[in-house]
Amino acid sequence: MIIIDTGDRIAAKAAQMARPEFIAAYPITPQTVIVEKTAEYAETGELDAEYVRVESEHSAMTAVIGAAITGIRTFTATSSHGLALMHEMLHWAALSRLPIVMVNVNRTLGPGWNIWADQTDALAQRDTGWVQFYCSSCQEIFDAILQAYRLAEMEDVQLPVMVNYDAFVLSHTSMPVEVPDQAEIDKFLPPYRALWQIDPDDPITYANMVPQAHYGGIRKDMQDAHERVKDLVPRIANDWEQRFGTNHGGLVDQIQCEDAEYVLVTMGAFGAEAKVAVEQLRDEGVKAGLARIRLFRPFPSEVFWELSRGRTFVVVDRGVSVGAGGGIYTELKSALYGHSTAPVHSFIAGLGGKDVTYGEMADMVKRVAAGKAGEVEWWGLDGQGGA
Amino acid sequence: MAVKSLPKEELMRPGGGGCPGCPSSLALRIALKALGKNSVVVMPACCAVVCVGPYPKSSIDVPVVSMAFEASAAAASGIVSGFKRKGKEDTNVVVWAGDGGTYDIGLQALSGAVERGTDFIYICYNNEMYSNTGIQRSGATPFGAWTTTTWTGKEERKKDLPAIMRAHGLPYMATAIPCYQEDLFRKVQKAMSIRGPKYIEILAPCPPGWRFPMEKMLEIGRLAVDTGAFALYEYENGQLTFNLKSKSILEQKVEPKPIEEYLQLQGRFAHLFKPQRNEEALSRIRAELDENWDRMRKQVECGVA
Numbered sequence: 001m002i003i004i005d006t007g008d009r010i011a012a013k014a015a016q017m018a019r020p021e022f023i024a025a026y027p028i029t030p031q032t033v034i035v036e037k038t039a040e041y042a043e044t045g046e047l048d049a050e051y052v053r054v055e056s057e058h059s060a061m062t063a064v065i066g067a068a069i070t071g072i073r074t075f076t077a078t079s080s081h082g083l084a085l086m087h088e089m090l091h092w093a094a095l096s097r098l099p100i101v102m103v104n105v106n107r108t109l110g111p112g113w114n115i116w117a118d119q120t121d122a123l124a125q126r127d128t129g130w131v132q133f134y135c136s137s138c139q140e141i142f143d144a145i146l147q148a149y150r151l152a153e154m155e156d157v158q159l160p161v162m163v164n165y166d167a168f169v170l171s172h173t174s175m176p177v178e179v180p181d182q183a184e185i186d187k188f189l190p191p192y193r194a195l196w197q198i199d200p201d202d203p204i205t206y207a208n209m210v211p212q213a214h215y216g217g218i219r220k221d222m223q224d225a226h227e228r229v230k231d232l233v234p235r236i237a238n239d240w241e242q243r244f245g246t247n248h249g250g251l252v253d254q255i256q257c258e259d260a261e262y263v264l265v266t267m268g269a270f271g272a273e274a275k276v277a278v279e280q281l282r283d284e285g286v287k288a289g290l291a292r293i294r295l296f297r298p299f300p301s302e303v304f305w306e307l308s309r310g311r312t313f314v315v316v317d318r319g320v321s322v323g324a325g326g327g328i329y330t331e332l333k334s335a336l337y338g339h340s341t342a343p344v345h346s347f348i349a350g351l352g353g354k355d356v357t358y359g360e361m362a363d364m365v366k367r368v369a370a371g372k373a374g375e376v377e378w379w380g381l382d383g384q385g386g387a
Numbered sequence: 388m389a390v391k392s393l394p395k396e397e398l399m400r401p402g403g404g405g406c407p408g409c410p411s412s413l414a415l416r417i418a419l420k421a422l423g424k425n426s427v428v429v430m431p432a433c434c435a436v437v438c439v440g441p442y443p444k445s446s447i448d449v450p451v452v453s454m455a456f457e458a459s460a461a462a463a464s465g466i467v468s469g470f471k472r473k474g475k476e477d478t479n480v481v482v483w484a485g486d487g488g489t490y491d492i493g494l495q496a497l498s499g500a501v502e503r504g505t506d507f508i509y510i511c512y513n514n515e516m517y518s519n520t521g522i523q524r525s526g527a528t529p530f531g532a533w534t535t536t537t538w539t540g541k542e543e544r545k546k547d548l549p550a551i552m553r554a555h556g557l558p559y560m561a562t563a564i565p566c567y568q569e570d571l572f573r574k575v576q577k578a579m580s581i582r583g584p585k586y587i588e589i590l591a592p593c594p595p596g597w598r599f600p601m602e603k604m605l606e607i608g609r610l611a612v613d614t615g616a617f618a619l620y621e622y623e624n625g626q627l628t629f630n631l632k633s634k635s636i637l638e639q640k641v642e643p644k645p646i647e648e649y650l651q652l653q654g655r656f657a658h659l660f661k662p663q664r665n666e667e668a669l670s671r672i673r674a675e676l677d678e679n680w681d682r683m684r685k686q687v688e689c690g691v692a
Contacts, residue, residue, distance in 0.1 A: 021472045024465065050468035055499030059461035062454070062496070066429075066465020069452065072472050074465075088455055198450045198466065200425045200478055205445035207453035214442060 001179050007170035010138045010177050011077065011103045011163075012037035014145035016047045017185045018101070020075040024052040024063035029115045030171040031079040031105040038075070057082035061089035061102075068098040069206060071197030073149070076100070079167065080107035080121045087125065093160045094129025095218065096207060097225075099152030099192075100160040101145065106134075106268060106318075107167040108352045116353020117166040119268060119319030123296075123327035125162070129222050131229055132297040135165040136271035138175040140248045144294075147236050150189050156228050158195065166269040166318075167353065180244050188243055226298035233295055251300035253292040256282065257307060260289030262365045265328060266316040267293040270356065274316065277361035288365055293328060301335035308340035314365050316379075318350045325376060349379035356380065390568050394420045403446035405438040408601030410591035410608070411512040412438055414565040415447075415483060418510060421575035424449060426479040427470075429463050431493060432456040433485035434519045435512065457492040459484050460500035463507045479508060479579055486513040486527035490548050501555045501584040508578045508585045514593040515545070522596045529616075530675065531668050533598075533655040540658060540668065544675055552586045553622055553692050559585040560622040566608035570619065570630055577621070590617045598654020607652055615643035615676055618683065627683065627692045637684060646673055 005013070012034045015023070023042065027035040041047035050067070054060045057078050064074045078086060083104050093100050108118035122132060133148060135141045141163065148161035165171065198206060210218065234250035241247035255275055257263055262281075264274045271292035281288035291307060293300065304313075317326025324330045329346035336342060345368045350356040360379070367373040398419035405412035411434055419426070429452045430436040436453050440446045454462045459482040467480050484493060489511040497509060516534050517523040523536045526546040533540055552560050559581045563571040571589065578585035592608050594601040611617040612632050619633040635641040647669070650656040659665045686692050 022465065022468050050471060052464050052468060052503065054461060054464070055495060055502070058458065059464070059496050059499055062458040062461035063465035063468075066452070066462035067469040067472075068465070070466055070469025070473060072469050089458065092455055198427055198452060198469075200427060200449060200475075203424075203445075203448055203450045205439055205442075205447065205451040205453065208436060208439055208445065208451065209441040209453075211441050 002176050003179055004174050004176045005138070006033065006172050006174050007138050007141050007165055008033035008105070008172065009037055010142050011145060012041070013179065014142045015075045015103070016041045017182055018075065018146055018149045018189060019047070019073065019191075020049055021072040022050045022052075022064065022067035022074045023076060024054045024060045024067070025076045026054055026057045026060045026078070026082060028057070028079045028082040030107060030167045031077050031082070031103065033171070034077040034103060057085040058089060061086040061093065064100055065089060065093050065096065065098060068100055069096070069198045071194030073192040074100050075102070077103035077105070079105040080109055083121050083125060084109065087128070090125055090128040090130055094222065097158040097222070098160055099149070099158055101148045101152055102160065102162050103145065104162050104164045105167050105171045106164050114352045115167060117169050117269065117318065118351050118353060119164070119327060122162065122164045123319040123321065126297050129159065130297060131159050131161040131226070131295070133161065133163045133294055134267040134296060135163065135170065136269055136292060138170065138173070139177045139246055141165050141170065142177050142179065143240060143244075143246055143248060146185060146189055147240055150236050151229065151232055153192055154232060155195065157225050157232065159222070159225050159229070164268065169269040178244065178246060184243060188240065229295070229298050230300060230302070249292065249294060251295045252303045253290070253294055254307070255290040255292070257289035257291060259287055260311060261287040262314055262369060263289045263291050263307065263311050264314050264316060264361060264365065265291045265293065265332060267296065267328065268318065270316055270318055270350065273356065273358045274361050276358035277365070280358060280362045281365055286365060286369060296331070299331050299335060304332060304335055305339045308336055308342035311342050312368060313342060313344045314347065314368050315344060316347050316349055316356070316361060316364065320348050320351065329376070344375070345373050346376040347379045348376070354380060393417070393568065393572055396420070398424065398448040400446045400448055402440060402444065403438045404440055405434070406595055406601070408594045408604040409434070409438065410514065410565045410593060410604055411435050414512055414563075414571060414589045414591065417565065417568045417571050418575045419447070419449065421572045422449070422479050422481060422579065425477060426481055427452060427466060429454050429459045429466065429480070429482045431459040431484050431488035432519065433488055435483055435485070437519060456488055458496055459488060459493055460496040460505070460509060463509070464500050464503065464505050467506055480506070482507065482509045484509070484511055485518065486511060486515060486525050487517045489513070490526040490546050498555065501552065501557050501586070504583050506582055506584070508575070508587065510587045510589060512589045512591040514591040514596055516593070516596050518593055518596045531656060531659055531672060533658060549586070549588055555584070557586060558583045558623065560587070562588045562590070562617070562619055564590045564608045564612060564617060564619065566605040567619070567631060574621065596655070598657070599652050603652060607649070610644065610649040610652065613644045614646045614649040615680060616646060616649050622692055625692060626690065627687050629687070636680065637687065646676060
């Protein structure tokens with residue numbers, strides 16, 4: 001069935017169809033609709049789940065952790081400052097190897113208050129051990145949430161997964177989405193079977209003090225699980241495609257990269273814009289392509305090693321690690337070092353939700369092609385235009 | 388009921404890491420006798436979680452959920468829901484937290500969980516300081532007490548968290564102290580019999596933190612009650628009921644012992660007596676105690692709490 005709805009309502013629908021048994025969430029613009037809609041599902045019986053209306057995002061993530069250690073499937077959603085408030089418990093969830101799925105609507109951090117799109121909120125959580133997806137359409141939001149559960153709960157993964165998408169550009173924009181039957185979803189995502197749980201009949205102490213000798217191994221196990229995620233994400237995406245017909249491109253969605261000289265690299269809703277920029281550049285005779293990152297953690301380094309030969313990367317970042325550079329740019333440079341000498345140009349653009357059109361992205365590529373671009377450029381700081 | 392009539396089964400096993408004379412360890416041992424095996428104990432960062440012992444060992448024979456400092460009550464919310472889904476609604480979900488994790492950093496999560504009517508027992512062992520980090524001031528530290536962040540004595544009075552808890556309209560609240568084990572046991576049992584959020588505050592005289600010899604832990608506890616520094620009571624259905632010696636003090640059937648008898652045994656109050664008595668501070672302590680008891684008497688008389 002095709003439904004036309006906003007990113008948030010599609011996310012709530014996907015969460016409902018994943019049949020979580022527990023939801024705890026706290027509203028924050030522009031994620032609020034997910035909190036409202038999932039509460040409605042739980043109250044009307046359209047979702048058979050416990051729903052706890054917590055008093056903060058920190059408690060939302062904590063309550064979800066508490067429920068997850070009893071061995072049930074859980075869901076929550078947040079954005080921006082809410083995600084920042086959760087930070088401590090994001091580490092707690094990942095180090096506990098709990099397969100929690102959370103939607104994060106990428107929104108600017110204050111001050112000053114700004115509710116529009118910016119990926120710095122989630123980029124700042126890249127060291128927490130969570131798998132991170134970034135979506136560029138409502139269909140991808142729907143598919144990614146259900147695929148995230150399948151991935152998170154696999155025995156050799158057991159990691160929390162964050163599904164990200166842009167504030168308003170996706171959260172509040174209606175698009176047509178193919179929604180499969182619940183019975184088919186249930187076949188793709190069977191009921192959750194926890195590998196361990198808190199149980200008075202089999203008492204264990206969870207998360208007590210860990211001596212130095214054991215801690216490093218816990219981190220290494222997480223790293224190994226992240227490495228396996230790189231193999232599993234495309235396989236799960238292919239399985240989904242065979243069942244439901246949609247596929248958004250594995251780790252990195254590559255558009256016209258085969259013969260490209262200039263490859264735009266971005267993620268989230270910018271990816272949809274960049275796709276049009278590539279079409280425009282091709283029309284103008286520029287051999288351009290797009291590598292839209294779907295999975296930021298683990299970072300798909302191997303894909304870029306392959307892709308890098310004879311190409312120049314033009315990164316468009318809607319998020320910045322101040323003191324280092326654009327989020328994708330710094331990761332990509334690090335990944336390529338020792339594997340490729342492909343030039344990487346960085347455009348930091350659209351922070352605070354400022355609009356960046358496909359025409360501007362095409363201009364970035366042309367600027368690089370003309371040899372006029374520095375390695376790092378801050379785009380559109382004129383105080384004009386945008387939202 | 389006598390101590391020897393408490394259940395023989397020990398859910399606190401040998402090998403725990405508590406200091407000699409640890410009031411929290413004794414209180415937890417008694418509480419676990421009441422709670423029994425069908426229980427889960429959530430512990431934030433605090434002394435007790437250290438006492439459980441490091442991975443891969445545990446000295447507690449029920450599941451212990453170690454939790455971030457400010458988060459215990461929220462974790463309990465999730466666990467209660469999870470057990471509901473699993474058909475284990477009869478399992479006692481208990482938080483065992485210090486006053487740092489309760490009065491201060493954990494107050495938001497506690498308030499939220501109680502307001503939501505979460506069916507759990509929150510037990511605060513209150514040693515009136517951040518003990519696990521080495522004796523720093525907390526919101527529960529009384530006026531005049533030395534800590535490593537109040538070198539000349541705390542200037543403010545302690546927060547009245549029990550009153551804040553009662554203001555949430557919770558069905559049951561009680562205070563207890565490890566020197567009266569039967570009273571503590573009975574109050575935990577009572578809490579287990581009631582649905583919804585329950586709060587129990589246990590005064591925990593801490594030998595290293597309060598600066599007194601470990602063998603005096605029970606004696607100091609009794610003095611806390613006898614001098615009126617600590618009141619034993621229960622709150623149920625909006626009514627306060629005082630217990631043991633505190634009942635006699637409330638009803639003015641006995642005169643509380645002079646507060647100096649309690650203070651002088653504790654090194655944390657030594658500066659109130661040496662090199663000379665600080666009469667101003669001592670009279671403020673006495674005045675605050677009188678004020679507290681007058682208020683509690685009025686609350687009982689008027690049936691408001």
